[in-house]
Amino acid sequence: MPARRMRGQRAGLTRQAVLEAGLALVDREGLQALSMRSLGSELGVEAMTLYNHVSNKDALLDGLVEQIIVSVAPPRLEASTWRAGLRDFAHAFLAALLAHPNVIPLVVSRPATTSLNLRVMESALESLRAAGFPVHRALDVLYSVTGFVVGHAATMTVQHASGQEAHDRPELLLEVDAEEFPLLSAAMRASPPAGAQNRFDFALEAMLTGFEATRTSAQEPCRTAPEARR
Structure with a gap:
């Protein structure tokens, strides 16, 4: 066990090291195990030492979110198409x-x-914005993609924790009464189960297509009111 150190005695300790240790602790033991004391023990320092790097528990939690976001930061899209950049970001996120x-x-x-x-x-x-989106619409695009990804990940995590398969147990749906639920029965038998990843890709591509229509509309020249009524 590492020797206990008083505040400020851990040489080389940085905010990044604190956040990485916090993330590792949460990965291993869950959020309920994270405290300034437990994290200090993880790093071999007194809990008070951590306040040199994160101001409080809230700042620590915000830093853990930062670790996830920054690890898959959306790339600058000039070297690629905006669609490819957002697609890669969504999959990495x-x-x-x-x-x-x-x-x-x-x-x-x-x-x-x-x-x-x-x-x-x-x-x-x-x-x-460089790809043609008005800045307020660009923010809508970012929020839409991140919200979609987070929701999908949360759903998959809950399914995994409850023992469900990623394809939502379609074998149960295949047994529905075809007379009572004809469309559901036909849809389930029309093709193999899509699976969570395929549904993710399908929905993501639909979103990107919708964003393209918004971008194209935004690039159209503005017309004066009399011209618009013609």
Whole structure:
């Protein structure tokens, strides 16, 4: 066991090291196990030492959300298409959330408002604006994609915890009465079960297609009122 150190005696301890240790602790033992005392023990320091790097427990929790967001920060899209950039971000974000399922409740409940998270958003908005989105619509795009991904990850996590398969146990739906539920029965028999990942891809592509229509509309030249009535 590492020797106990008084406040300020841990050489080289940084905010990033504190957040990484906090994330590892939550991954291993769950959110309920995270406290300043338990994290200090994890790092081999007194709990008070941590306040040199995170101001309080809320700042620590916000930092854990930051760790997830920054790890999959939306790329600047100039080197790619905006659709490819958002698609890659959505898949990377989903993978990161599923790799840290104990942090998902924090991502759901805490806005990503640390300075680093805000810089990530600023960069993404700049790229989307360069791709033709008005800045307010670009923010809608970011919120829509992140909300969709978080919701999907939360659903998959709950299903896994309850023992359900990722394809939502379609074998039960295949047994529905075809006379009472003809459309559901026909849909389930028309093709193999899509699975959660395929449904994610389908919905994501539908969203991107809708965003494209918004972007195209935003790029159309404005007409004066008399011209618009013709």
